[in-house]
Amino acid sequence: MDATDVAVVDRGSVGPDTFTLTFDTPAAFEGRAGQFVRLSAEVDGESHARFYTLSSPDTEDTFEVTAEVHEEGGPFSAYLADLSVGDELTMAGPYGEDYYEGEDRAVVLAGGPGIGAAVAIAEAAKANDAEAAVVYSYDGEPAHTARLDTLEAAGADVALLGDDADADAFHAAVDDVLTGAEAEGVFVYGFADFVDLATEAIEAAGGDVDGAKVESFG
Ligand SMILES: Cc1cc2nc3c(=O)[nH]c(=O)nc-3n(C[C@H](O)[C@H](O)[C@H](O)COP(=O)(O)OP(=O)(O)OC[C@H]3O[C@@H](n4cnc5c(N)ncnc54)[C@H](O)[C@@H]3O)c2cc1C
Incomplete structure (x- = not known):
């Protein structure tokens, strides 16, 4: 689907420097476990975009990503770590051909x-x-x-x-x-x-x- 704005509806800490962000699923967006989305935003006046893999098993109603802030990391993971419920960014996807397809x-x-x-x-x-x-x-x-x-x-x-x-x-x-x-x-x-x-x-x-x-x- 085309890039669309999504708002954070929940966030959680799931480990040291690792957190989840949950978004309402936009109409026409359907992702499979293993696929990823592109999140983009302006950070300190510059446009940045990074990919994040879905960490929810499906995208019904909401979808979630999990991100880590690493010591070698750059601007975007730190920006995501500071987001609060209600903050918006731009999402595109889903991308990727490698996802769960009902394997036994x-x-x-x-x-x-x-x-x-x-x-x-x-x-x-x-x-x-x-x-x-x-x-x-x-x-x-x-x-x-x-x-x-x-x-x-x-x-x-x-x-x-x-x-x-x-x-x-x-x-x-x-x-x-x-x-x-x-x-x-x-x-x-x-x-x-x-x-x-x-x-x-x-x-x-x-x-x-x-x-x-x-x-x-x-
Ligand atoms: C297909 C795809 C799916 C991805 N899915 C996820 C995901 O689900 N969760 C997630 O956190 N990231 C994921 N990433 C990485 C993500 O897109 C960013 O690169 C990451 O969040 C760091 O962004 P940054 O702007 O902080 O640093 P960048 O400017 O992107 O990276 C700066 C440097 O730090 C290194 N680095 C950054 N974070 C780590 C880390 N955690 N461990 C080791 N080295 C690191 C990078 O390799 C690079 O050398 C994915 C990337 C791709 C291509």
């Missing part, structure tokens, strides 16, 4: 703010009576722990890998959740270093890297 098992590998996409896809899979697994690599403290706990209680496999987990531990966690079943969808969301680690782990576990749905955050 969804395995999501998430790095940093990629956890937003992971909870969205895992929740969409559970709502579809499918299996879900999340392998989440993070620095410091994990985000979205309440939703991850709920997913785990609903039968999803959840592996949390913090700073103390090395690449071997990540490879082992990926090996544990990949079954190789034909109806298994493998998803990867995060910044470039994480995408490299995740694709290496899929390959090492004998998974299908070319068949994986991969979104690099840059």
Whole structure:
């Protein structure tokens, strides 16, 4: 759909420096878990636009994104972090061909703010009576722990890998959740270093890297 103005209707803190923004869904906007939107606004007199992946399992009535303010980050994540309910920005989308399409098992590998996409896809899979697994690599403290706990209680496999987990531990966690079943969808969301680690782990576990749905955050 064409770019349209949307107002923040809710915001929440879901981890250190990680927060959600919820917007009313404009008419004619329909996004799928795994797709992303472009948010744009003027920050200090300059136009900026960045992409954010949906962190709600659907876009019925409202949709949500999850953003992280990183120490290496720039102007836009800091701007989003300061938004309050009622503030407006411009949204376009949805974009992306890599989204949950009803696979019988969804395995999501998430790095940093990629956890937003992971909870969205895992929740969409559970709502579809499918299996879900999340392998989440993070620095410091994990985000979205309440939703991850709920997913785990609903039968999803959840592996949390913090700073103390090395690449071997990540490879082992990926090996544990990949079954190789034909109806298994493998998803990867995060910044470039994480995408490299995740694709290496899929390959090492004998998974299908070319068949994986991969979104690099840059
Ligand atoms: C398809 C797509 C989907 C995306 N989805 C999300 C999302 O769901 N949530 C989200 O928070 N971001 C997401 N991003 C990244 C987002 O668009 C911004 O780049 C991010 O919010 C930082 O914006 P900025 O203006 O603060 O910094 P930028 O000017 O964009 O970045 C400055 C530098 O900081 C690095 N950086 C910024 N944030 C991080 C971080 N969290 N971890 C590691 N390095 C970082 C960048 O790589 C860059 O080198 C996505 C990007 C793409 C392309």
